[in-house]
Amino acid sequence: MEVKMTGIKKSFDSNSVLRGVDFDIRAGEVHALMGENGAGKSTLMNILTGLHKADAGEIVIDGKQQLFANPKEAEDYGVSFIHQEMNTWPEMTVLENLFIGKEIKNKIGLIQTKKMKELANQTFSDLGVQLDLDKDVKDLSVGQQQMIEIAKSLMTNAQVIIMDEPTAALTEREIDVLFKTIHTLTEKNVSIIYISHRMEEIFKISDRITVMRDGVSIDTTMTKETTNDGVVRKMVGRDLEDYYPTKHSKIGEVAFEAKGLTQKDRFKDITFNVKSGEIVGFSGLMGAGRTEIMRSIFGMDPLDEGEMILEGKKLTIKNPSAAIKEGIGFLTENRKEEGLVLDYSLRDNISLPSIDGFSKYGIIDTKAESDFSTMLMKRLNVKAVDEFDPASSLSGGNQQKVVLAKWIGIGSKVLILDEPTRGVDVGAKREIYQLMNELADRGVAIIMVSSDLPEILGVSDRVIVVHEGNIAGELSKQEATEEKIMKFATGGY
Template identity: 85%
Template structure:
């Protein structure tokens, strides 16, 4: 299948999102679509798949003018969209999620469960995925849920597959498996539109790169004829001197300490310290227990045993409210379900943990609340028309900034960041890194969980590696390398 989009324009009210975009893809190629959050990438793909209708422009598929009325029609015609935010049903099983709305049935209308299971098992085998088909999706990690979305798309026999940040929550091993699958799909003449902010992936997997900026297609180039710096310059309209800004904060005394944290079947005997002004990176494979440890520290999940100390004092954290009261903030990896109230405004999401500070005799000082939200939005460069816009209207990267803003707003002593730059563009990533450095300068103790090894190496003062629920090792910044981290993460010592 060949797709050509020319002069695509789209506005939502007075907000002009696409102002003239040209994009095309040929059968059997991987075409990377890049741009900062808010550049219009997802809107363009939503137009291709029929979720939105273009205001102007032309879409030609296999030589004929064509537009789909809805995503289901697009999928039936061979165009599948794997979204960045998972479209799963938590209360249903993996098998039910794979076939929801597409159940295999006999002539009598009975669901052919055995055939569905066989097809699902074969697809998972091709992906190298080991997930129980009868497991409820709510019990799976974000990475496992992402693999389910990929499997669903592959089972539709799509001719064009759009992948929006497909590796954001995957381990290195899962990423390599995905790349092998993409290579196989290319040999079958399947076209892949690949949206990602991870430069190393783009240059490893794509054939061409189209860069968008502020709703306009800036340039399309063969991947082999461009460079990392060229792409960044086109994306942001300027040079980025350094992807990982230098950190100059003075590391002080121990602020946060854990001793022997244990949760049955999750992790065991987790002991570590974090000092004032220090960024401690937690690395490890998906499912190693990193996120589970952080959830327990914040009181979301209950510990079986272990001790937590804040500024030398032993503390008890039984729920998130107790953690917040102690000055601990937690940016969750799953911002959509756990980090935000999507129907609330940007202002309300930012101010919610700090709302007591704006209350006087039971009344909220809305002017002070608005000033507070405005200040944080400006500091974090949240792209929105108004602080009263619903947070669900923001791009994924800007939603992440809102989550970060609310924890900065409460003046956290300890800040836990679980995949802080997941789904965030290169320019916004650097802003988040700079912000982390500024917080460290103020003496905040930062714990960062990340599956991005260059990020772990570029940002952390110290790296703790988790393997199967245990601390496999600890590396100083001066000795940490990707090879050493991966060796520890896979059980080597």
């Protein structure tokens, strides 16, 4: 299948998102679509699959002008979209999610569960993944949920598959399996539109690269004919120096201590500390327990044993409200369900944890609240029309900035960042790293959970590696290498 999009334009109210985009996909190729958050990549793909209607331009598939009424029609035609934000039903099982609306039935309409399980198991087997088909999706990790989305797309026999940040929540092993699957698909003439901010993946997997900036397609080139710096320059419109900005903060005394933290069947005897002005990176494979540890520190999940000490004071944290009052902030891995109220305005989302500071006698000072949220939006370069835009209207990376803004706003003493740059473009990543350094300069103790090893090495002052719910090792910045981290992460104590 060959697709050609020409002169695509799209506005939402006064916000012009696409201002003339040309993009094409050839049969059997991997075409990377790149650009900063808010450049219009997802909007362009939503137009291709019928979720949005273009204001101008045309779409031609195999020489015929085509306009899909909705994503289901596009999928039936052979164009499938694996979205960055998971489209799963948490209360339903893995099997139910895979076949919702596509159940296999016999001649009299009875659902053939056995055949569905056989197809599901075969698809997961091809992906090198083992999942309990009867398990509720809400009990799975983000990475496992992502593999469900990929499996759903593979089961449609699509001829064009759009992958929006498909590896953001996957382990290195899962990424390798995905790349092998992509290679197998392209050999069968299936085309892949690959959206990612991970440069190393783009140069490893793609045949061509199209760069978008501010709603316009800037350039399309063969991957082998360009460079990392060349792509970044086209994305941001300038050279990007010092990808990981130098950190100059002075590391002080121990600010936060965890002693013997234990949660049955998830993690055991977790003991570590983080000092003021220090960034401690938590590394490990998906499912190792890193996120579960952080959730318990923040009071989202209960601890069975252990104690926490902040600036010499023993803490009793039973819920997130208590953690916030003590000066602990937590940017969660799942921004859509836990980090944002999507229907609320950007102002309300940013000011929510700090709302008591804008209230007097039960009346909110809306001007002070607006000034506060606007200042943080400008500081983090959030791309939006104004503070009253709903959080749901932003791109994934800009949503991530809003979540970060609200925790900066409360003046956290300890800030936990779980996958802080997941789905964030190269320019915005550097802004977040710079902001982390500035917070460290102010004495904030930062704990960063990341599955991106270059990020762990580039940002952390110290690295703690978790393996199967235990701390497997600790490395100073000078000692840390990808090889040493992976040795600990895979159980090589």
